[in-house]
Amino acid sequence: MLYGTPTARRRDAQRNRAAILEAAGEVLSEGGAVALMPEIARRAGIGQATLYRHFPDRLALTTAVVTYQLGILETRVATHSAHPAGFRALLREVLHSQIELCGLVKLVRRFDTGVQERWRRRVINAFAVPMRRAVEHGHVRADLVPEDLSLLFTMVQGVAEATDDVQAARAAADRSVDLMLDGVFLLK
Template identity: 55%
Template sequence: MLYGARPARRRDAQRNRAAIVEAAVKAMTGRASVVPMPEIARRAGVGQATLYRHFPDRRALTAAVVHHHMERLEHHAALVAPPAFRDLLRQVLCTLVVMRPLVLLAQRLDESTRERYQQRVIAALSGPLRRAQEHGHARPGAVPADLALMFRMVLSVADAADAERAIDLLIDGLFPGGDEAEPP
């Protein structure tokens, strides 16, 4: 009987962890710059002790949220067709604007962790960029390091409306012919 009880607790712990990460994803990507840890626990439907058992501090929780987003990006990037790379890149850039509070928290992580995350993002987008270039959907001279430059440029714009305009300009510069939907 004891043997059978252990997996149930593990599943419960996994559910709690997933609920905490999901609540933190929503909290850290909202308008508020910092949502208190007790509020994240409340939103996840768990006690503070459970939250802190899984994530001893905000940095650990931030890393889990960033990891969650990295996995989603890697999954989507692996499936994107060359013509859709433009839309994927636009979505990534817009997500940086919407998730500015999370980005600010992630910038407080240690340098090696930040570098590892940046390398994962670039690696996830490098293949789709190369395929888009091979099919004539992206400028041939673009290199993966240009993606990191684009991210820094968008993050340097404080106003959301200006950031959206910056994204339009960056996207139009990377893809030949500008916006296909607009007449010349």
């Protein structure tokens, strides 16, 4: 800081941070806990010292990864909010992303319930407008409310975690997504 004004991060520091968040998202989603930080540094193409300069511990890193993933989700949902007919494809894509991020979602459950609730609210709030528009245009059930999304996400997570066989879990979760969406969306 110069004279009380925060300085912008150097471009290389910004690139390193982005690479760390991408690599950490992959490793955490795979459920990797052993040798977590060295593996993240390796995948990000940086040294461990650089990793620890950005994120002093696993908690800080996990928090940053979740925040980063939520930002991606919010951006994705916002880009589709004006297209009510595309809500099914959007929700399907997000539910499939949840399957891919299953390991990260498991880690989130280790956080304080207040933190979990803030993150859950961000997801629900991101979907509120596009869901309302989909309801108004007759694409989804009229009784669907944003809180119902929590049920959908919880059901998919439960199915995804039901077995240690990754392929079987993905297949079962994919099937559950299809069944749930058929129950939520109106056939036209």
